């Protein structure tokens with residue numbers, strides 16, 4: 662049976678940013694393909710993946726952009742942020758420094774992205790929380806409150822909370 666062509670009502674561009682190795686690429690492939698790749702390479706440049714979801718009876722194509730967190734690729738910023746309706750600022754709950762850099766990433770967003778862009782703070786690798794947590798949840802909640810961000814802890818590896826976080830962001834944009 663042939664599949665009917667999708668009639669997309671909206672396209673929402675969302676950018677995923679954060680330090681290198683926090684798991685940006687894995688979060689994307691978990692959300693768009695429900696996959697986790699154990700031997701992923703560091704992202705070079707920019708790429709995007711899409712997933713179409715239904716929100717309040719409308720077909721919304723989420724176009725999720727992934728960039729390299731490494732400083733030497735940071736030159737892409739302006740074009741990367743252009744037209745973004747939402748952003749995920751990702752840190753690794755086992756790497757304090759990746760959380761300490763969140764303020765810089767948010768600042769970057771406030772400079773380059775639209776003022777109305779919805780921002781969500783995302784603590785990834787929650788599957789490692791029991792033995793390797795370096796960022797208490799309360800610290801992140803506090804930062805999210807002062808910077809007025811949405812917040813979620815997720816695991817791209819287990820898939821825990823990943824859909825929830827993306828759906829929350831997309832619903833907020835809608």
Ligand code: GTP
Pocket residue numbers: 679680681682683684685686687688698699700701702703704705728729730731785786787788789815816817818819
């Ligand atoms: P850059 O492309 O360099 O900016 O990195 P990135 O943020 O895209 O990180 P990437 O998705 O490549 O993941 C980095 C490493 O963390 C990889 O070894 C992943 O397997 C691992 N990783 C990603 N997400 C998780 C997670 O939820 N849990 C665990 N335990 N490991 C993860």
